Amino acid sequence: MAMRGSRRRVVLAGIVGWLGALVMFFPIFWMLLAAFKTEIDAVGPPELFFRPTLENFVEVNARANYFAYALNSILESLGATAISLALAVPAAYAAAFFPTSRTKDLLLWMLSTKMMPAVGVLVPMYLLFRDTGLLDTRIGLVILFTLSNLPIVVWMLYSFFKDVPHEILEAGRMDGARVGAQIRHLLLPLTLPGIASTALLSIILCWNEAFWSLNLTASQAGPLTAFIASFSSPEGLFWAKLSAASTLAVAPILIFGWMTQRQLVRGLTFGAVK
Secondary structure (H helix, E strand, C coil): CHHHHHHHHHHHHHHHHHHHHHHHHHHHHHHHHHHCCCHHHHHCCCCCCCCCCCHHHHHHHHHCCHHHHHHHHHHHHHHHHHHHHHHHHHHHHHHHHCCCCCHHHHHHHHHHHHHCCHHHHHHHHHHHHHHHCCCCCHHHHHHHHHHHHHHHHHHHHHHHHCCCCHHHHHHHHHCCCCHHHHHHHHHHHHCHHHHHHHHHHHHHHHHHCCHHHHHHCCCCCCCHHHHHHCCEECCEECHHHHHHHHHHHHHHHHHHHHHCHHHHHHHHCCCCCC
8 A cells, every 4th residue: 555655646746747847848839839930820829730931030040140149148158157166166165164153144145145136236237337348248248147146156066065075175185185186186076066067057047147138238249138139129029030039049058958957957966865
């Protein structure tokens, strides 16, 4: 009886999981369908069976330089992630292995900065970027994405680092390893799955950032989120073309997430089972 009840719970959990996945995937599926419809079909009654067309993708590429926006997204996401990791690794190392009575307060304060609505600091950030010449520049967005994601990156790395036994680093210190050598030869190899998942999450967050991208860029440094927004017009939304632009924008990160899902899950569960 116990085995039967356990099996039922597993089956029920699987059904609930699949239902949740289908609900979350449905908007993406509907966007893909709309991207291959004509404008009339896209705004008409919902239809699963229709004659697909590529005219939306042709018009989208004719109207905007997709590859320029995609290049901006790649450079800004990778650049911000690299800088975030470079800053977060020593910060998380100090918090995990040399904590003080104020360490937890400092970490909570860092995380609390993510709770403030971004629109609350839009005007001062805009003026600061304007006066420093960072408006509509890749460097400006890299700096902004770095600062925006740094609290999350530090927190994630801290949670991975504190699961590493302190005795391992102490042994390294007794053998004469300095701080840099301890991090490079001991800590980073031991926590590589966690670091990889943190980097993947940071890339995804940077890729999907829309608020700052739309308000601090124009034509030069705009990422794919700005590419999508360029297909709204005073005449209204052209759903088929907007869906085609959205499909082109999310396709790279969806493929990237699918290819790295095993590493992401492995990293996020790193240290959960000892």
